Amino acid sequence: MDGVSAMDDEQTAGTPVKRGRGRAVWIAGAAALAVVAGGVTYGVAGRDETPKVTAGLSETPSVTESVSAELLAEQKMLAGIDATLKGRAAALVAGKLSQFLAFSDVKNAKLVQRDTQLFENLRKLGVRQVGYVRVPTFSPEQRPKLGPTARALRIRMLVQITGIDSAPRVTQLGHTFALRGDRWVVVDNDDVESADRSDSREPWELGPIEVARGRGVLVVSSPGEAENGRRLVKEAEAAVPAVRAATKRAQAGILVVAMADRKSWDASQITGGHPAGAVAIPNFTPTNADASEFKVTGSRVVINPTYRKTADRFLLAHEFTHAAMSPLGEGAPIWLVEGYAEYVERHLMERNNYSQWVAGERRDLRKKAIKSLVVLPIDGVFHGDFDEDSYGVAWLIVEYLVDKYGLATLNALYVDMAKQLDDPALRDKTLTKHLKVTEPALVAALKKYTGPS
Ligand SMILES: [Zn+2]
Structure with a gap:
């Protein structure tokens, strides 16, 4: 499905505004990993x-x-x-x-x-x-x-x-x-x-559920919200091809949780001080018999209950990009992780009648955030006070890389970075290997860049 058939819904939805969503994905993923991987050693105190x-x-x-x-x-x-x-x-x-x-x-x-x-x-x-x-x-x-x-x-x-x-x-x-x-x-x-769990629960632990199925997607919603579940199936089916076209990867199937119950959502999933709209939470699969060691085999997407009725294909394309990339490892810098998800999302928006809005966003970012950019966004401050700009800057970096080097090079860079440690020196080396430039040269080129041709 190319997303065109459901476009009418989008047109009546009005101009997209800054949706109150963050996209704390590897932050979320890392936290979950710590909890699960922590299982190997927890309980040492008695x-x-x-x-x-x-x-x-x-x-x-x-x-x-x-x-x-x-x-x-x-x-x-x-x-x-x-x-x-x-x-x-x-x-x-x-x-x-x-x-x-x-x-x-x-x-x-x-x-x-x-x-x-x-x-x-x-x-x-x-x-x-x-x-x-x-x-x-x-x-x-x-x-x-x-x-x-x-x-x-x-x-x-x-x-x-x-x-x-x-x-x-x-x-x-x-x-x-x-x-x-x-x-x-x-x-x-x-x-x-x-x-030793957080307050959030698996969707099947939260009383009666509605289930809606589509190609490679299953949406769980709350009783009486089956229609919203079916709507989200359509949105998901419009998002998947965009993710697959860019990443050349996609999960065989993905579970989307869109429940009214706050307990379906982990309240710790916030970015930049405001709650995320949705998160991709890695699926950890045991690699040994007593289930104490794990690998990431996919992700599920959990929508913030507040946004379950407004979540659309763009939000899902963002999260599905994380889901597609997460099995590669968690070593990629946040600007690349979030920038790629933003890129796929915005690219889909451009093809769904939002190209003017996207162009406006690009212009605004160029005027301010990109002008003051000195280095590539650093992981430690990405989800800080400059949250909105961090995502925007990350998007423009990735858009530039795709425009200048192509998707294949970007994907190869991602694969290499994801599997390595999040060490600045290693990242520099990998960046130079794939792009043939140093970070300062990349930042300088980015500042001169005027947008995709
Ligand atoms: Zn994200």
Whole structure:
């Protein structure tokens, strides 16, 4: 789809104004990575002290009988919990609600209701793979309020949405289990403390959902907002070709979250002091069995609830560009990351009857921000007080590079920078390798540049 068929919507939408959106993507990505990658070492302050229960234990003579009994009891408990997690995951994939609920605390009506909703939501989205991996370094914590046997654990949930995700995506959860008869059942499916999560939640954890599908896109919205979901599918289908044409990459499928619930949105996603309109949040896929090491296999796009009804193909083209580039690594400077996303977005705007508006923006930036430019925007101050100008300047740098060197060179530069460390000396070297100029020469050329021919 070339985006032309839905153009009427755009024309009635009026002239674009500075939309209250930032695009904090690798900032968001880096934060998420820290949380997840932090899983390898978290809990060092007391929580990692579970003695290793191994087969060789009985050969250690210094272990007293009581300690040994305790360890064996814990080993038995963990095996029971693992069986419960396995049973729940299998039930989700097979679509067997009764089997899924067989591992929930039947005495807790609220929990059963929440678990039923979770099950129905995931079935509605369509899951190719679901897994729960208990974090082995996390010591079970007692939850006396939930009963004498209740234990909270940190769990990594892996979800691969059919036709969207190329690989399972990890989410960190906290679950509390208690012994009922000979079975460990879930008595709390959202133990915040053990999960160490932010306030935001997965879209399927937030009550009933509406799902709209398009080619390579799936939009999750809130009940009663199915129409907006379908609108966003069209906008997304108009954005994808623009992203693919520039980057020569695109995800096979992308999940867009556009819910009314504030909890679908991580409030920490702000740039330059104002909330972002949407963010591309990397999908981390485990690369080892206990899900402690990850790689980025794609991204989902989460729209700020405030802007869910006005988010358009331009915003989505920006975020989809981040999504397309994020598996390459996170070493690229922010001016390149944001400048490229802005470039794809503005280029699409020009082809959707906004070329005059884009030209005006370009003129304004040339008059002020570009004139005072001394060096390429530095990562540390990019999302600071000069947020709006940072994005604009970054856009013009990339536009200049595309005009002068071509998209293939820009993409090659991006690939190289993304995979290296964010070290200024390395970046200089890579810049010179691809563009045959130094940074000062590039800045000087940019100042003389009058815009695309
Ligand atoms: Zn961005």
